[in-house]
Amino acid sequence: MKAVYPGSFDPFTNGHYDILVRGLEIFDEVFVGVANNPAKKHLFEMNDRIQLINESMKEWIGLKKRVQVHALKGLTVDFCKERECNVLLRGIRAVTDYEYEQAIAQINSELEPEIHTVCLFASKEHAFVSSSMIREIAAHGRDISKYVPGPVAKAIMEKFK
Ligand code: ADP
Numbered sequence: 241m242k243a244v245y246p247g248s249f250d251p252f253t254n255g256h257y258d259i260l261v262r263g264l265e266i267f268d269e270v271f272v273g274v275a276n277n278p279a280k281k282h283l284f285e286m287n288d289r290i291q292l293i294n295e296s297m298k299e300w301i302g303l304k305k306r307v308q309v310h311a312l313k314g315l316t317v318d319f320c321k322e323r324e325c326n327v328l329l330r331g332i333r334a335v336t337d338y339e340y341e342q343a344i345a346q347i348n349s350e351l352e353p354e355i356h357t358v359c360l361f362a363s364k365e366h367a368f369v370s371s372s373m374i375r376e377i378a379a380h381g382r383d384i385s386k387y388v389p390g391p392v393a394k395a396i397m398e399k400f401k
Contacts, residue, residue: 251392264307
């Protein structure tokens with residue numbers, strides 16, 4: 241079975257990585273959809289975000305061929321339909337994520353009732369990690385390398401050096 245994992249991934253964190261790898265224990269193949277969130281000011285351009293996920297997931301993309309990363313420009317449900325996929329994978333860190341995830345899941349099921357959202361709870365060691373926290377800490381010159389995959393840490397260091 242295939243799943244789509246949509247998000248803005250700005251940048252891709254160890255929390256995202258954890259959800260994706262755990263998703264791969266359930267699903268055979270996961271399509272990562274990288275979207276622009278109009279409510280957020282982006283640190284990395286779309287192509288850089290895609291490249292950083294590709295580098296962080298190298299083994300799953302190259303050798304195992306179980307992950308693909310694409311730009312998600314329209315509606316998430318259309319991205320799913322284009323790939324003949326009826327599962328959306330999302331992550332929930334805390335109760336603060338719940339309402340947001342529920343609202344998106346409900347809108348998506350209004351649009352396409354046969355597309356189902358599966359939410360995984362964050363692992364406790366990553367539950368406090370968010371892209372916005374990474375952007376904030378990095379902008380103030382602190383080390384973020386333990387919260388993101390190696391290629392992402394390198395790109396952030398380049399950006400803020
Ligand atoms: P969006 O802008 O669509 O919320 P994000 O890149 O912020 O995109 O997050 C994508 C998905 O990953 C969301 O479902 C979010 O709740 C989940 N997520 C983000 N960080 C973590 C984390 N540390 N642990 C588990 N899930 C996470």
